[in-house]
Amino acid sequence: MTKISFLSIKKFFRIKSNITICILLSICMSFMCVVNFLPVSVKNYWDNHLLNNVFYRTYMLYEQGKNNYIKQILDDMPEVAGAYTFDGYYSLTSMEELTDEYNETPVIMVHGFVNPPEVVEGSQIDENNKDENLLICPNKFYPFVRNDMVKDPENGYLDTTREIDLRKYLNKEITLASDLGDGEKTKFKLIGLYDTKNNRFMDKSMCFSYYSNVQELNKSAKGFSKDNSLIYELNKISDAHLVEAKLKELGYYANPSVTLNIEVATQSFDLFIYLSKGLMIIILLIILIISFIRIKKDEKNLMINKLLGYNNQQFSIQCITNSILTFIVTLLISMPLIFGLWKLFQIYLPQYDSTFSGIKILFSYEALIKMIILLALILVLITIINIISKFKKNLINIIKS
Amino acid sequence: MDNVVAIEIKKCSKIYHKNGKDIVALKNINLSFEYGKFYLIVGHSGSGKTTLMNILGLIDSKYDGIVKINNKEVNNLKSKELAKIRNTNIGFIFQDFYLDNFLTAQENVLTPMLINQKKYSYKEMEDKSQILLDKVGLSERIKHFPKELSGGEQQRVAIARALANNPNIILADEPTGNLDVENEEYIFKLLKEMSKNFKCIIMVSHSKDAKKYADVVYNLENGEINYDED
Numbered sequence: 001m002t003k004i005s006f007l008s009i010k011k012f013f014r015i016k017s018n019i020t021i022c023i024l025l026s027i028c029m030s031f032m033c034v035v036n037f038l039p040v041s042v043k044n045y046w047d048n049h050l051l052n053n054v055f056y057r058t059y060m061l062y063e064q065g066k067n068n069y070i071k072q073i074l075d076d077m078p079e080v081a082g083a084y085t086f087d088g089y090y091s092l093t094s095m096e097e098l099t100d101e102y103n104e105t106p107v108i109m110v111h112g113f114v115n116p117p118e119v120v121e122g123s124q125i126d127e128n129n130k131d132e133n134l135l136i137c138p139n140k141f142y143p144f145v146r147n148d149m150v151k152d153p154e155n156g157y158l159d160t161t162r163e164i165d166l167r168k169y170l171n172k173e174i175t176l177a178s179d180l181g182d183g184e185k186t187k188f189k190l191i192g193l194y195d196t197k198n199n200r201f202m203d204k205s206m207c208f209s210y211y212s213n214v215q216e217l218n219k220s221a222k223g224f225s226k227d228n229s230l231i232y233e234l235n236k237i238s239d240a241h242l243v244e245a246k247l248k249e250l251g252y253y254a255n256p257s258v259t260l261n262i263e264v265a266t267q268s269f270d271l272f273i274y275l276s277k278g279l280m281i282i283i284l285l286i287i288l289i290i291s292f293i294r295i296k297k298d299e300k301n302l303m304i305n306k307l308l309g310y311n312n313q314q315f316s317i318q319c320i321t322n323s324i325l326t327f328i329v330t331l332l333i334s335m336p337l338i339f340g341l342w343k344l345f346q347i348y349l350p351q352y353d354s355t356f357s358g359i360k361i362l363f364s365y366e367a368l369i370k371m372i373i374l375l376a377l378i379l380v381l382i383t384i385i386n387i388i389s390k391f392k393k394n395l396i397n398i399i400k401s
Numbered sequence: 402m403d404n405v406v407a408i409e410i411k412k413c414s415k416i417y418h419k420n421g422k423d424i425v426a427l428k429n430i431n432l433s434f435e436y437g438k439f440y441l442i443v444g445h446s447g448s449g450k451t452t453l454m455n456i457l458g459l460i461d462s463k464y465d466g467i468v469k470i471n472n473k474e475v476n477n478l479k480s481k482e483l484a485k486i487r488n489t490n491i492g493f494i495f496q497d498f499y500l501d502n503f504l505t506a507q508e509n510v511l512t513p514m515l516i517n518q519k520k521y522s523y524k525e526m527e528d529k530s531q532i533l534l535d536k537v538g539l540s541e542r543i544k545h546f547p548k549e550l551s552g553g554e555q556q557r558v559a560i561a562r563a564l565a566n567n568p569n570i571i572l573a574d575e576p577t578g579n580l581d582v583e584n585e586e587y588i589f590k591l592l593k594e595m596s597k598n599f600k601c602i603i604m605v606s607h608s609k610d611a612k613k614y615a616d617v618v619y620n621l622e623n624g625e626i627n628y629d630e631d
Contacts, residue, residue: 003523004515007508014503304499307460308513308562309488311481396461 026333036367407601413466439596441615492563496578553584
């Protein structure tokens with residue numbers, strides 16, 4: 001550090017507007033940081049509470065950018081062809097192992113819910129249209145609990161007390177017994193399986209409900225259906241079309257009735273995300289205004305320093321020293337603020353928004369690092385503006401003004 | 402260092418262009434300033450005094466003619482080299498003091514030394530600045546900020562700062578313009594004393610008493626020079 005930086009450090013702490021900027025930046029950064037704890041916390045929660053929780057995983061990626069969402073579907077989880085919401089639960093469709101024969105099949109539903117032991121209301125199979133009772137399901141699962149059974153087409157009834165592997169039934173007709181009162185059995189043709197290595201379908205108390213076709217699903221998803229079809233709800237219809245197009249590229253047929261409803265979850269975050277973004281913009285504007293006022297006010301000191309023989313290198317050192325100090329002071333103020341806000345969110349957020357009830361708000365180092373990087377970038381930008389403005393000012397022009 | 406030329410300007414002219422008109426601030430001026438002398442530049446407002454001071458102080462580099470400092474031409478020097486000369490060879494004193502309000506009296510005096518960098522340690526610089534402030538009678542006020550000082554005291558801090566790097570040339574533009582008679586006399590005496598220490602003092606002043614202290618008086622009228630030597 002040069003001797004001149006030593007004086008700059010002393011001066012920095014004597015200028016009130018420097019501290020004001022640090023405080024504003026701290027408030028902004030802390031809020032943004034803690035808001036970014038939320039998706040991490042929710043993701044963690046659903047990772048531990050929902051089967052596959054593909055919906056939230058994809059939602060989180062979606063929130064980070066549409067391309068990421070697409071990337072998620074295409075690269076990370078090729079087995080996922082779509083997802084829909086139903087009555088607050090989230091399901092997915094898988095097409096990973098669809099046979100060529102059924103590439104064009106418009107039926108893509110089956111998944112388990114944490115809703116045992118009753119089957120979700122309205123999910124009865126359409127007896128008059130058995131040909132369309134096609135099935136995709138996890139390759140391993142526990143069949144229905146209680147006294148329901150899955151009929152093995154070759155060997156009779158399957159053992160319902162252990163996990164079964166359905167791979168050998170692919171493209172074969174099987175019968176699932178409904179647990180709705182009379183034990184009615186319905187025939188299905190198993191057209192696809194998806195890998196369950198990562199799902200947590202471990203609890204025997206879980207069963208799965210199923211839908212053989214979109215119309216059936218429509219009947220069930222009363223609150224979400226319009227015009228006898230489910231609606232694309234990828235927030236923007238264009239995004240949904242994009243997903244559809246990508247799926248087609250892969251050789252899959254995405255039924256337009258399949259809903260990708262992220263609305264429910266986005267409601268929970270939108271407020272905070274928009275607030276943090278809005279706050280960021282407002283505070284950036286304030287910082288820019290303060291910076292420009294300071295540059296204007298600082299003209300006298302700039303003139304004095306130029307007269308006394310400051311060169312461009314020394315001006316740069318001065319600006320960089322100021323920015324480093326702003327960075328350090330902002331971080332120092334931010335840390336307790338982040339901690340305090342985090343605690344406040346932990347206490348009051350579940351009361352404010354029931355979506356968060358039971359969800360533990362986790363501290364995310366990733367969010368913290370992102371915030372620090374963002375702060376550094378803002379300060380680099382301000383430093384560059386300051387240095388350029390100081391280089392450009394001509395001594396004689398400052399004196400005349 | 403008597404009779405050694407500190408600054409020399411030859412055929413120096415300066416024309417401002419304003420609203421499509423040419424305003425001649427300096428007309429073909431030839432001047433030389435020697436070490437050990439106290440120069441006073443007088444003239445009416447708009448006569449070109451400040452323009453001349455700006456050229457002498459290497460603040461304004463857009464002019465016609467030649468300027469030499471210590472017999473070295475400075476016309477074509479880069480801004481970094483000009484800054485270096487301003488820092489080491491010239492001390493500035495202004496009517497409005499131009500002190501940094503966020504620095505104490507001592508830190509203001511330290512600044513030119515810090516810019517100069519290499520010569521001394523920070524502690525040595527602090528000691529030196531204390532001696533300079535002591536010289537101008539402010540030893541009790543070194544930790545005060547400019548706002549806590551009177552006009553006369555602020556100007557004395559500015560003088561101490563001008564002397565920080567022990568420059569041979571002092572340019573003083575209306576140094577007593579904002580001061581009372583008592584402080585004015587003090588400042589003039591201080592400048593006179595400096596000139597006796599072989600420094601070249603060039604001062605612009607409207608004060609009637611200034612002539613009593615000056616060795617040479619240049620009278621600027623409409624950008625042209627007349628002078629009387631006492």
